[in-house]
Amino acid sequence: MQNNDKSAAVIRVMLAKIGLDGHDRGIKVVARALRDAGMDVVYTGLHRTPEEVVDAAIQEDVDILGISLLSGAHMHIFPKVLQLLKDKEAEDMIVTGGGVIPDDDVKELYQMGVHKILLQDTPPQEIIDSFRQLVAERGDR
Amino acid sequence: MINRIPSMQLAERVREGHLRAIARLITRVESGDNPEVREALAELYKSTGNAHVVGITGVPGAGKSTLVTQLVHEYRASGRKVGVVAIDPSSPYSGGAILGDRIRMGDLVSDPGVFIRSMATRGTLGGLARPALDAVDLLDAGGFDIVLIETVGVGQDEVDIVRAAHTTVVVNAPGLGDDIQAIKAGVLEIADVHVVSKADRPDSNRTIQELKGMLMMSLEQGEGIWRVPVVPTSSEKHTGFGELMAAIDRHAEHLKTSGEITERRHQIALTRVVKVAEQIVRDNFARDSRSQTEALLKQVTQRELDPHGAAVSLLKAMKETIHETH
Ligand code: B12
Ligand SMILES: Nc1nc2c(ncn2[C@@H]2O[C@H](COP(=O)(O)OP(=O)(O)O)[C@@H](O)[C@H]2O)c(=O)[nH]1
Ligand SMILES: [Mg+2]
Numbered sequence: 001m002q003n004n005d006k007s008a009a010v011i012r013v014m015l016a017k018i019g020l021d022g023h024d025r026g027i028k029v030v031a032r033a034l035r036d037a038g039m040d041v042v043y044t045g046l047h048r049t050p051e052e053v054v055d056a057a058i059q060e061d062v063d064i065l066g067i068s069l070l071s072g073a074h075m076h077i078f079p080k081v082l083q084l085l086k087d088k089e090a091e092d093m094i095v096t097g098g099g100v101i102p103d104d105d106v107k108e109l110y111q112m113g114v115h116k117i118l119l120q121d122t123p124p125q126e127i128i129d130s131f132r133q134l135v136a137e138r139g140d141r
Numbered sequence: 142m143i144n145r146i147p148s149m150q151l152a153e154r155v156r157e158g159h160l161r162a163i164a165r166l167i168t169r170v171e172s173g174d175n176p177e178v179r180e181a182l183a184e185l186y187k188s189t190g191n192a193h194v195v196g197i198t199g200v201p202g203a204g205k206s207t208l209v210t211q212l213v214h215e216y217r218a219s220g221r222k223v224g225v226v227a228i229d230p231s232s233p234y235s236g237g238a239i240l241g242d243r244i245r246m247g248d249l250v251s252d253p254g255v256f257i258r259s260m261a262t263r264g265t266l267g268g269l270a271r272p273a274l275d276a277v278d279l280l281d282a283g284g285f286d287i288v289l290i291e292t293v294g295v296g297q298d299e300v301d302i303v304r305a306a307h308t309t310v311v312v313n314a315p316g317l318g319d320d321i322q323a324i325k326a327g328v329l330e331i332a333d334v335h336v337v338s339k340a341d342r343p344d345s346n347r348t349i350q351e352l353k354g355m356l357m358m359s360l361e362q363g364e365g366i367w368r369v370p371v372v373p374t375s376s377e378k379h380t381g382f383g384e385l386m387a388a389i390d391r392h393a394e395h396l397k398t399s400g401e402i403t404e405r406r407h408q409i410a411l412t413r414v415v416k417v418a419e420q421i422v423r424d425n426f427a428r429d430s431r432s433q434t435e436a437l438l439k440q441v442t443q444r445e446l447d448p449h450g451a452a453v454s455l456l457k458a459m460k461e462t463i464h465e466t467h
Contacts (some may be wrong), residue, residue, distance in 0.1 A: 009168075009171075009172030009173065010171075010172065010261075012168070029260055031239050032239070035239050040240060040259075040261050041239045041240065042239075042240045042243050042259055043240075043241065043243070043244065044244065045243075049251075052249050052251055054244060055251050056256070056257070058160060058161055058164055058257060059160060059164050059256050059257055060160075060164070060243070060257075060258060061164035061165055061167065061168045084419075089161065090161060091419055092143045096335065122228035138143055139143060140145050141143060141145055141165070141168075
């Protein structure tokens with residue numbers, strides 16, 4: 001996908017770390033992979049609040065908000081983020097996640113409205129393909 | 142599939158200061174030329190001209206993002222709404238980018254009086270100036286009193302963006318090299334305010350003195366002429382940012398009282414119009430006129446036609462297609 005192709009808008013992604021979780025190796029791997037695939041990636045840095053992340057994602061108007069969670073706080077943080085997006089009329093934002101999340105929780109998170117969760121050892125290309133597909137399915141905005 | 146809100150409808154919300162509408166229209170101007178979007182921007186342009194636009198430039202690492210964050214706090218304390226457009230370089234290989242300025246500005250969100258948007262520079266063909274300045278217009282129309290643009294200020298496109306500001310702040314860090322960085326970057330002449338950042342560092346005094354010496358030599362002095370101040374700032378000691386805001390305010394006042402604002406507005410209009418015209422021509426080449434170009438190029442290589450003549454006929458042929466797409 002070339003940028004001078006007017007029909008193909010560059011995919012914008014915000015990658016976020018929320019709460020006390022200091023594991024940032026994975027999210028940096030994802031950031032680089034998406035960047036190298038031609039996407040614009042806004043990385044929030046560590047220790048953000050859900051409010052900060054949602055406000056920033058709205059201002060940056062990202063297609064996809066990706067949250068990396070290895071702290072075990074996912075069942076608390078994802079619902080919070082989804083609720084804030086709803087409150088701020090930004091439900092059209094695609095929410096994804098990764099990190100360390102048990103399978104049962106993954107199922108529940110999908111039911112809550114998280115679009116995609118990709119865990120340990122997901123090859124970068126799979127993340128790229130999956131993001132492109134999510135944006136294509138959503139359609140023009 | 143989601144429901145796409147028409148740009149004109151978004152434009153109405155922009156006027157009410159709706160942040161999501163501003164954000165979405167920036168995305169649309171960034172993702173290329175669409176007549177439906179241009180129409181909305183044209184309408185909104187009528188509501189612009191109220192914001193004071195400040196260009197902040199300096200080499201990577203100079204301390205621009207840190208300074209922008211502090212400056213935003215100062216403006217908020219003075220009761221003004223601030224928009225920020227942060228332009229980060231992209232990877233030259235893929236066109237993608239990791240936009241890092243947001244990390245340093247993280248503590249600014251969750252305040253509806255602040256809006257921060259990151260933008261990537263996209264290779265050589267990419268017209269960065271147009272979307273960046275469209276974003277400034279959107280923030281202006283959305284009721285932001287101050288719009289700060291952060292750019293690294295190298296390359297023609299970036300210099301053009303800075304030229305489209307009312308006040309240009311050049312950020313110099315101590316010890317980043319022997320010469321003043323502004324000279325290297327070629328932006329000494331366009332600075333309305335110089336900052337020496339990291340004034341907590343011992344080598345900052347030398348940079349301040351060098352800069353002051355340089356300004357004495359290179360600038361005319363006298364009644365009614367703006368004297369470019371050198372403002373030291375330190376994010377460590379939290380000093381200088383109030384002074385910087387005051388210097389920018391004084392410059393804004395000077396533009397008005399001296400009448401220079403008229404000249405500057407004219408200059409900004411000129412830069413923008415020429416820039417967009419260039420962009421339209423480039424886009425057109427890239428899009429429709431390839432086969433035509435090829436035929437002409439062949440004539441030029443075979444010495445049947447000279448380059449100037451070929452260019453003129455290309456532009457003539459372009460006239461109709463431009464009308465359709467813009
Ligand atoms: C390396 C590591 C550390 C390093 C972190 C270094 C760093 N800067 O990142 C250090 C040593 C500092 C560390 C500290 C701790 N750790 Co640790 N750590 C790990 C370990 C071994 C590997 C994590 C890693 O880097 N993986 C490699 C990367 C590339 O993989 P990844 O992050 O999973 O990312 C991939 C995918 O998940 C996905 N992905 C990631 N993010 C996103 C986002 C999106 C949007 C998408 C689509 C995909 C995606 O893509 C990536 C590529 O495939 C894990 C064990 C494990 N199995 O994960 C424990 C682990 C995460 N740590 C754990 C713990 C408990 C801790 C500590 C609390 C230990 C302590 N008592 O001090 C501290 C907490 C530190 C803190 N402030 O958060 C636990 C967490 C338990 C839990 N969740 O319930 C784990 C699971 C170990 C365990 N089995 O107990 N840790
Ligand atoms: N000591 C000191 N360091 C600073 C100051 N301002 C910025 N820095 C540091 O300089 C580096 C670059 O700052 P940044 O704002 O990202 O620069 P930019 O690339 O010009 O946007 C960071 O590590 C900052 O922490 C300052 O006033 N004092
Ligand atoms: Mg910066």
